[in-house]
Amino acid sequence: MTTYDRDRLYARVNDPAQALSGLRETVQQYETAIDEIETRYQAPEIEEGSVSLVRQFRTVFKHARENIEMAEDHIQLAATPKQFQRLRTELEDAHKRGVCIQLSLHVPPDEALPFDHSKFANVCTEVRRRDLPDPFVLLIDRQRACYATQNTLSNEYGVIVDDYTTAYVFHWYYLTRLWEVYEVIYDDRSEEPPYSFVEITDCIREVEPALDRGASITGRVKGTFIHTGQECDLTGQFVDVEYTGSREDESPASLIELAAEARIWFATDDRSYAIGGRGATKEDIAAKRFIIEQIADSTDS
Template identity: 65%
Template sequence: MDTGELNAVLEDAGLSPYQADAYVTLLELGSASASELASASGVPQPRIYDVLRALEDEGYAVVYERDQLYAQANDPSEALSGLRTAIDRYETAISEIERRYREPAAEDGAVSLVKRLRTVFEHARENLEAATEHVQLAVTSDRFADLRPLLRDARDRGVYVQVSLYVPPDESVPFDRSTFEGVCTEVRRRDLPGPFLLLTDRQRACYAPQNRLSDEYGVIVDDYTTAYVFHWYFLTRLWEVYETVYNGRSDEPPFSFVEITDCIRGLEPRLAEGARITGRVIGEFVGTGRPCELEGEFIGVEYTGSRSDDEPASLLELAAEATIRFETDDGVYTVGGCGADTEDVAGKRFIVGRIDERRADE
């Protein structure tokens, strides 16, 4: 760094131009009389005394009297406290600028409208890292490849991962089964374009429409009620009607459901045939919010619609009331889905441990 640049930095740290000139010259000379310093630095002689006193007040120099006024550069560890303070302020300002760039531009409680898609994707990565129960993801092939390591980590933690993968109708799925193993619980191939959507634990959502640079925006949600709307949008628009291209869930017990709708559709035909189905329900008591894990038997289901003999209940029939009756040693509990408010228990995970089919002579 040349002298001019050093002077400029010292001025940024709060020194005046004369003070910076005098201090840099004093560093080169070590010590000098006031008149010598004025001549060497170019500071006008009438100003040099005020300049030296100011440098002393700021800790840059020590001023002392002999036959005339002398000055000596102070120890840099003491002299540069002002410069270090300025550096800290710049670093703090840089961090604040970066934070404000990433933060949502407009907030409304737990729902935020953001101006940059980058912000949506950054929040999506953070939400994936924090997921504990359930992930629902609508994504392109490129974005799936980018998020795949985080999805694998989520599966390793026991998270149930559903992926709606957009692949244009004239293309084949660019991944084989091994790409999804250990990464997803189920993948469905969607041939209609749509938004980027990530829901985690039915509480948080990250939404970005198709990338149109002239209208770039996104929505970030951390609220169960609002996320519930995105959940049903995912099920009806991005999931239910599409072909399954990968299913990593076993057809034989033990296996689990995170959606009460899937659980009812999976269990009701077996219950109608007289099967005895035992397992566990993990969730929380609706009245107290206290976590619970019940062990017992799935003994019945109730929902708004009615099932025909040929087809399981449709998603529409399960969209309103959807309840499982679960018997334990303590009695029979009614179990709803995540966010239930009329049942005894809000279920987060439904685990089928054993299915005993009805014997032919019964």
């Protein structure tokens, strides 16, 4: 309290309990915030998928590096040569882990590849060159995706996905616009088995012509039993294929013909299994890897 007496000023100190009540309230708010932060930090991670919109390409690229390091089976990447070089170390490490890596490389039609094809060795499984520029795209195990427009305008943005259903849309965008129609410039597969595939569509294209001519195809299927969630690694024979579309000639089925339902029948010593691709729901097994170990034609001795 303050009082005035003519030309003199007198001041009286307020009660400390009243003066400190506001400070105590502020301290209590900070302590509550600290407790909440500690609770959220120790809480288990959220399992649901997520989709995030970001404003800068560098944010998407940072997540791309982290996702490549977590890849277990399959990487699909659409990038420029410069971006590929920046990710090369992470891609090489993933290749060493047995990850299948497909690269759609944008090089303008009037330009030469800025480096030798040897740069792809021990880094990529298959590389295709495309003329048309497109956004940066990365897909990991059909579960996570990184997408970004690339320009200096104000409408630059990116999308970061951790959700199977949403990533599936990006997967088909990648196949139809960035992959299927372009020329193969590098392939590390040998001309003779064993062959390894992560996509059921690619496996069907390989085994169907051989089955049509009566060949016996032995190999393995790695995946998950749909009804139990148990992982499996089966050895047996590829005996038949089914898909919604139909071939008009003897050439391998097109991507469009395989775009709906597609399955492979695989026989072990015990029984025959219906095999679907990653995310299958109607078959016995959702496969992550198809391995063809031998193709023996009926005329082989």
